[in-house]
Amino acid sequence: MSGTMKSATKSAAKGATNGIGNSRxxxxxxxxxxxxPAGRLAVSEIHEVWGTVPPQVLRRRGVTHRSVxxxxxxxxxxxxxxxxxxxRAAEGPAPGAVFFxxxxxxxxxxxxxxxxxxxxGLPRSVFAADVxxxxxxxxxxxxxxxxxxxxGFADAALAVGTDTLGPHVAPGDPQEYTAGSGAVAVVVTRxxxxxxxxxxxxATSDTNDGxxxxxxxxxxxxxxxxxxxxxxxxxxxxxxxxxxxxxxxPPRFLAGPQPDAVTPVRLAxxxxxPAECAAPCVVAQGIGDVGAAAPLLGLARALELAxxxxxxxxxxxxxxxxxxxxxxTVRAPATDTGLSEALTARRTVSYAAACRQxxxxxxxxRLVGSYE
Amino acid sequence: MWSPTEPVYRIATPxxxxxxxxxxxxxxxxxxxxxxxxxxxxxxxRVCPQCHSRSLTETVxxxxxxxxxxxxxxxxxxxxVGRDSRPFAIVALxxxxxxxxxxxxxxxxxxxxxxxxxxxxxxxxxxELVVRKWRxxxxxxxxxxxxxxxxxxx
Ligand SMILES: [Zn+2]
Numbered sequence: 001m002s003g004t005m006k007s008a009t010k011s012a013a014k015g016a017t018n019g020i021g022n023s024r025x026x027x028x029x030x031x032x033x034x035x036x037p038a039g040r041l042a043v044s045e046i047h048e049v050w051g052t053v054p055p056q057v058l059r060r061r062g063v064t065h066r067s068v069x070x071x072x073x074x075x076x077x078x079x080x081x082x083x084x085x086x087x088r089a090a091e092g093p094a095p096g097a098v099f100f101x102x103x104x105x106x107x108x109x110x111x112x113x114x115x116x117x118x119x120x121g122l123p124r125s126v127f128a129a130d131v132x133x134x135x136x137x138x139x140x141x142x143x144x145x146x147x148x149x150x151x152g153f154a155d156a157a158l159a160v161g162t163d164t165l166g167p168h169v170a171p172g173d174p175q176e177y178t179a180g181s182g183a184v185a186v187v188v189t190r191x192x193x194x195x196x197x198x199x200x201x202x203a204t205s206d207t208n209d210g211x212x213x214x215x216x217x218x219x220x221x222x223x224x225x226x227x228x229x230x231x232x233x234x235x236x237x238x239x240x241x242x243x244x245x246x247x248x249x250p251p252r253f254l255a256g257p258q259p260d261a262v263t264p265v266r267l268a269x270x271x272x273x274p275a276e277c278a279a280p281c282v283v284a285q286g287i288g289d290v291g292a293a294a295p296l297l298g299l300a301r302a303l304e305l306a307x308x309x310x311x312x313x314x315x316x317x318x319x320x321x322x323x324x325x326x327x328x329t330v331r332a333p334a335t336d337t338g339l340s341e342a343l344t345a346r347r348t349v350s351y352a353a354a355c356r357q358x359x360x361x362x363x364x365x366r367l368v369g370s371y372e
Numbered sequence: 373m374w375s376p377t378e379p380v381y382r383i384a385t386p387x388x389x390x391x392x393x394x395x396x397x398x399x400x401x402x403x404x405x406x407x408x409x410x411x412x413x414x415x416x417x418r419v420c421p422q423c424h425s426r427s428l429t430e431t432v433x434x435x436x437x438x439x440x441x442x443x444x445x446x447x448x449x450x451x452x453v454g455r456d457s458r459p460f461a462i463v464a465l466x467x468x469x470x471x472x473x474x475x476x477x478x479x480x481x482x483x484x485x486x487x488x489x490x491x492x493x494x495x496x497x498x499x500e501l502v503v504r505k506w507r508x509x510x511x512x513x514x515x516x517x518x519x520x521x522x523x524x525x526x
Contacts, residue, residue, distance in 0.1 A: 038477045070476065072504040077516065080399075080503045084435070106514060115516065119399040119503050121432065341524040345477060 027150040028192025031090025032300050032334055035081035036182040036287060036342040039068030039349040039357065043177050043288075049351050050172045058177055062261030065346075066288030067180040068354045069164040074106045078183035079162040080119040082293075085338040086158070087120060090187035095120075096154025097127040101141030101161045101292050103134045103212075103219075103318075104168050116160065127154070134210060135257060137161060138184060138292035139316030139324035145188040146197055156189040163291030167358040170218040178260055180288030182342075184296035194303055195312065195328040201243020203236040203323045210319025221319070233257060234270055236323035237315050241271055244313070244327050251327065252310040253277055255298025257317035258284040264298065267315065277313075280305055286343060292318075303334035388511050398517035399503055401433040403469060414469035434466040435501035436523060442475070442493045463499055463520050476504060477521040491522050498523040 042065055043058055079100065087095075098120075100113035107115075113128035127148075131141040138161015145157035162183035169179040209226035212219045226232055237257070254277045256264035261284040268278035281298035284290075290297060295316040302312045307330065314326040355361055386394075394415065396402040403414035408425040414433055419426055442461040459475040479492045491497070499520040506517040 070504070072476070072506070072519070074505060074514075077503050077505060080516075084501075110513075118395060119516070121396075121400050121402075338524070345524060347477065 026192060026196055027146050027188065027190055028194065028196035028328065028331075029186055029299075029303070030092055030156070030189040030191065030193040031086040031088075031187035032194065032296070032303060032337050033082040033085025033087070033089065033185045034182070034293075034297060034300050034337050034339040034342050035078045035085070035184075036180075036290070037067050037070050037073055037078070038345050038347045039070060039354065040065040040286065040346045041068050041349050041351060041354045045351045046177050050176070052172050053174050053177060060262065061178065062282075063178050063284055063286075063288050065286050066166065066178055067182060067290065068349045069166050069181040069358055071357045071359070073164070073181070075102045075104050075162040075164050075183070076106060076112050076115050076119075078164070078181065079112065079116050079160045079185060082162070082183040082185035082338070083116060083120045083158060083160060085336065086185035086187050089334065089336045090156075090189070091193065092187075092189050092191060093155040095122060095126065095156045095158040095187060097145065097148045097157040098122065099129060099131050099141035099144045099148075099157065099159045101131040101133075101137035101139075101159065102163055103132055103137055103291060104162075104164045105130060105132075108214075112162075116158075120158070122158075133322055134318035134320050135163075135259070135289075135291050135294065136316035136318030136322055136324050137163070138294075138296045139314060139326065140318075140322075141292075142186055142188070142296070142314075142326070143200060143202070143324055145186070146200070149188050149190060156187060158185060158187055160185045161292035161294075161296045163293055164358075165219070165289060165291050166354070167360075168212065168217060168219050171355065171360050173218070173221075175219065175221060175289075178284070178288040180284075180290045182287060182290035182293040182297065184293045184300055186296060186299075192331060194332055194334050195306075195330045197326055197328050198311075199244045199327040201240045201325040203239035203243070205236070205321060207232055207236075207319075207321035209321055232319060232321045233259070233263065233317045233323075234267065236321050237267055237317055237325070238271065240323040240325035241313075241315060244325050247311075247327070250274060250277055251313040252306065253281050253298075253302035253312045254315065255281040255295050255302050255312065256315045257323075258282060258294040258298065259289045261285045283339070283343065286346075292316075297339070299328075300334065300337045300339045303330065304337060304339065306330040306333050308332060386509070388509060388513070391509055391515055395516075398506075398515075401435060401465070401471075401501060401518060402430055403433050403467075404428040405431045412468045414465065414471060431467075433469065437463040437465040437471075437499055437520070439493055439495055439497045439499060440464050440470060441495060442497075459493065461493060461499070461520065471518070474504075474519045475499070475521060476502060476519050493522065500524065
């Protein structure tokens with residue numbers, strides 16, 4: 001009796017995973033939708049104004065423009081737009097749970113998930129919650145949705161990664177050169193029309209490489225020491241990656257965190273993967289860092305390019321610090337993600353206009369007439 | 373709390389209750405349809421103006437339509453300081469009703485367009501629904517609602 005118990009405990013410890021790990025419940029992605037604001041601000045123009053980062057360093061990051069949040073858009077409206085696309089593409093039951101992953105929700109004490117559920121027209125009986133873990137809020141929401149559906153709490157769940165970094169990064173901050181906005185919505189179901197999730201892994205530690213305290217508007221970074229020593233992104237992503245377990249070979253695609261356009265490739269090399277698996281998923285060149293949406297944007301691109309049977313690895317990283325890793329097997333390529341349309345529809349915005357749109361200038365509250 | 377907010381209006385906006393009741397219309401064009409003469413309405417009506425029937429059923433209208441006529445508002449309004457003009461249009465929805473709506477991502481002539489840039493809206497331009505922030509209500513919360521943009525190719 002005790003021997004059986006002992007061996008059971010032993011094997012459980014051996015095969016222990018964090019997340020759905022090896023449970024192999026057929027859960028996966030059945031729809032994915034992308035939304036980006038149309039405004040684009042040239043990085044060179046930010047450099048002209050501030051000059052806080054040397055041009056050769058900016059060039060090395062590989063980002064030429066960052067997406068600029070419209071004055072009437074925020075994390076919720078971008079999420080609603082992405083959700084509309086994702087639900088249109090996905091067939092099957094309506095989501096019974098909504099996980100809203102964002103570090104820049106317009107409300108601090110009110111769930112963005114509740115707004116999103118109403119905007120998506122979901123029934124009132126839906127479960128909704130906001131998920132916040134800085135840049136990995138999107139993958140964290142996706143893991144919650146996978147667990148929710150895997151546990152049988154609902155037949156389908158909606159996970160969203162959405163951020164508007166532009167309004168939340170201080171003018172002149174090194175992050176300002178890449179602070180973009182965007183959203184990705186993922187529909188998770190049991191039948192998983194697009195891809196099944198085979199393994200997951202995570203890593204978390206208290207590392208102050210980026211944060212925003214209550215009452216502060218701007219995201220602070222831990223400084224050059226934190227980024228130069230790799231204690232944040234590289235180490236956490238490596239730990240999460242190792243939790244995925246042994247693989248027969250490198251996955252066809254690696255959708256990594258995209259604080260700039262070169263990090264995913266650099267990460268792939270550190271994980272011993274060929275650069276070719278990370279490069280096709282990089283979309284940051286023309287939009288910058290879209291925070292919680294970034295790894296899921298890579299997933300959307302990978303799902304568009306993939307063929308049935310391909311494996312896709314997704315790595316999310318959030319400062320503060322933590323990482324999520326997912327390994328998916330593609331069942332069918334995604335056709336209607338809205339990604340290419342969102343990347344093509346763009347409007348050039350000047351630095352002054354971007355400051356105005358993202359409310360870096362706060363004018364006085366004026367009393368207006370009865371009109372409007 | 374310092375956040376990139378619009379100021380709370382010091383002008384009258386609908387009461388929180390009224391705004392709450394109308395949210396499904398604002399978020400996803402929920403109108404209604406007369407059960408007797410199948411005429412669709414947006415926003416919802418209580419009585420059909422054609423046959424005076426009171427039996428109307430809620431229906432979600434298609435999020436697509438065509439521009440009937442477009443105009444531009446250059447009045448600087450509180451809460452809209454981010455933009456130098458507000459393009460408007462009357463949009464005939466695919467299901468019939470017309471809505472007066474603001475447009476986004478269209479060429480107002482002031483922003484530099486560039487390659488792949490915004491299109492100019494004329495009569496007949498196909499548009500699609502997006503949800504955007506309309507204003508802040510007098511009691512503080514953001515009020516979201518429909519706006520339209522040129523329909524993206526798909
Ligand atoms: Zn009637």
